Amino acid sequence: MRxxxxxxxxxxxNGLCGLVEGLEGWTVAGSFEDAPAAMEYLRKGQADVIIxxxxxxxxxGLDLIxxxxxxxxxxxxxxxxxxxxxxxAQRAIELGVTRYLTKPTNPMELIDxxxxxxxxxGRSAGKGPDRAGQPDRDRQPxxxxxxxxxxxxxxxxxxxxxxxxxxxxxYISPNYLxxxxxxxxxxxxxxxxxxxxxxxxxxLLMDIRYRVNDVAYMVGFSDSQYFSNLFKxxxxxxxxxxxxxx
Numbered sequence: 001m002r003x004x005x006x007x008x009x010x011x012x013x014n015g016l017c018g019l020v021e022g023l024e025g026w027t028v029a030g031s032f033e034d035a036p037a038a039m040e041y042l043r044k045g046q047a048d049v050i051i052x053x054x055x056x057x058x059x060x061g062l063d064l065i066x067x068x069x070x071x072x073x074x075x076x077x078x079x080x081x082x083x084x085x086x087x088x089a090q091r092a093i094e095l096g097v098t099r100y101l102t103k104p105t106n107p108m109e110l111i112d113x114x115x116x117x118x119x120x121x122g123r124s125a126g127k128g129p130d131r132a133g134q135p136d137r138d139r140q141p142x143x144x145x146x147x148x149x150x151x152x153x154x155x156x157x158x159x160x161x162x163x164x165x166x167x168x169x170x171y172i173s174p175n176y177l178x179x180x181x182x183x184x185x186x187x188x189x190x191x192x193x194x195x196x197x198x199x200x201x202x203x204l205l206m207d208i209r210y211r212v213n214d215v216a217y218m219v220g221f222s223d224s225q226y227f228s229n230l231f232k233x234x235x236x237x238x239x240x241x242x243x244x245x246x
Contacts, residue, residue, distance in 0.1 A: 001118055002029040004045075006038045006052040006061065007080070012103070015172055016051055016080065019107055022145045023114060035059035039067060047075065049098075049117055051110075054081040054088055062088065065095045076117045080105050107176050145170055146184045149177065157197050157220050163189070197221065198234050205243045212239045 003020050005028060007013040017028045029047050032038040034056050050068065054061040065077055079092055082103040092100050099113045152166055163174040170177065181189040197219040204215045216227035216239075231239050 001026045001048050001114075001121075002046060003049040003051055003114070004028070004030040004032065004038060004041065004047045006032045006035060006050065006056070006064065008033050008053065008056045012053075012080075016105075016110070018145060018170060018172065019110055020051070020114070023111065025118070026114065035061065035064035038064060042068065048121065049076045049078060049114065051078045051080060054079060054083055062091055062095065065092070065097065069095055076120075078110070078113055078117075080110070104173075107172065145172065145177075146181060149181060149189075153193055153196055157193070157200060158218055159220055160222075161193055161220065194230060195234065198231055201227070201231065201239065202235070202242065205239055208243075212243075215239065 001023075003026060005013055005016045005020065007016065010033070013031055013033065017031050020026050020028050029045060030038065030041045032041065035052070036058055038050070038052070039059075050065075052061040052064060061079060061081070068075065068077070073096065076098040077096070079097055079100045080103060081088065081100070089100050098117060101109055101113070148170055149166060152169055153161065163177065167174040167177045172180075178189050181187070181192070185192065187195075201215050201219045204210055204218055205212070210218070212228065213224040216224040219227075221227035221230075228238055231242070235242055237245070
């Protein structure tokens, strides 16, 4: 399934692209900051779904849809707009828009909308329940975002990591990041970060050049006592005991 995203706000545009790319079987065929650029692409390229804002410079999203409908009455269009004006929604209905979502958009609303379109077109990526008995659409959304979150942790565990910073990097909200991470890994995100740091600490403790305090700071803990307490809680022994045991 191919989608294009049209929005003049880079953060929102990138966030929407991330959600689409996180769905198995979906790809972003184009990402555009204004309607004319999207129209230029559509003259030669193809898309199954168009995700667009309404208020944009040069040409509005509604004008874009109108022009598209002149040549293609079948393509699905999803509007994601900060405007709840009834006249906009009414015009969107007249133009055959599949769904009108308001900002800030609930990611699951967009995901469900795309899955409904996929089902309608008969191109479902999932073929029934997975081993856990959950539909594939519940298992798949966001898995690429989880990989990116884990890569972010692996690259930044040695410094302070905040949910906001990580979410901003992935162009999603902190709450959605936590929800998504829990759903796909069955782990709390903050617990995962702590566990990752403890695992790295175990490796560093094998090098006698580093004091326990040094190791604490190297894996992102600013308080060495807190590190030691957490290490004992997770491992069952203090960092020094762990080092001496090996």
